[in-house]
Amino acid sequence: MTVSQGSVPKPSRRTVVTAVGAAGLTAALAACGSSEESGSTDSAESTPATESSGSSSAAGGGAAGTVLAKTSDIPVGGGKIFSDQKVVVTQPTEGKFKAFTNICSHQQCPVTSVSDGTINCPCHNSKFSIDDGSVKQAPATQPLAAMEIQVSGEEIRLV
Numbered sequence: 669m670t671v672s673q674g675s676v677p678k679p680s681r682r683t684v685v686t687a688v689g690a691a692g693l694t695a696a697l698a699a700c701g702s703s704e705e706s707g708s709t710d711s712a713e714s715t716p717a718t719e720s721s722g723s724s725s726a727a728g729g730g731a732a733g734t735v736l737a738k739t740s741d742i743p744v745g746g747g748k749i750f751s752d753q754k755v756v757v758t759q760p761t762e763g764k765f766k767a768f769t770n771i772c773s774h775q776q777c778p779v780t781s782v783s784d785g786t787i788n789c790p791c792h793n794s795k796f797s798i799d800d801g802s803v804k805q806a807p808a809t810q811p812l813a814a815m816e817i818q819v820s821g822e823e824i825r826l827v
Contacts, residue, residue: 733818733825739765740822747782747798753826754778755815756787758798765824767815768801774808787812 736750736757742765747758749770756779758766768787770779777791786795786804794808801812816827 733827736817736824736826738822739819739824742824745785745798747787749779749782750826751778755817755826756782756812757817757824758782758787760785760799765817765819766799766801767817767826768796768812769815771812772796772808773803773810773812779812 734753736753736755737748739759742748742757742759744759744762747756749756751770754770756768756770758768760766771777772779772789772791772794774789774792774794777789779787779789779796781788781790782798785798787798787801788795789808792807793805794803795805796802796808796812797804801814803809803811818825818827
């Protein structure tokens with residue numbers, strides 16, 4: 669191949685396919701996660717979501733984020749999945765609202781139900797606590813990621 673000054677040679681098809689394959693393998697390995705942290709189910713890693721008592725300074729026009737639901741839409745001891753926003757909002761106890769990603773930490777399947785105090789993934793039957801997102805049933809080893817919400821009056825907003 670002759671390369672003139674100022675031009676950049678194009679990579680071969682083999683080079684491109686190899687690079688894309690390596691990137692995909694890296695992403696797949698990262699998605700499986702590490703089992704090094706799986707032994708600590710009792711740790712206080714993070715507070716899963718912003719809880720709010722209902723009072724907010726958002727009345728002055730500084731309202732945060734997308735309105736997901738009214739507080740009355742979220743059953744006590746249960747929750748509701750908002751697929752478009754990729755979030756699950758739960759109410760573990762009266763007036764206490766939590767939010768988590770709706771993507772299972774095991775193999776990134778979307779969770780599809782909330783029942784009996786757990787958020788449930790249909791792909792491999794992992795279950796997560798509605799209170800803190802922690803794993804209640806394997807094969808998942810990592811909790812659901814917390815998401816921030818704001819409760820203002822009867823509105824629940826994704827921040």
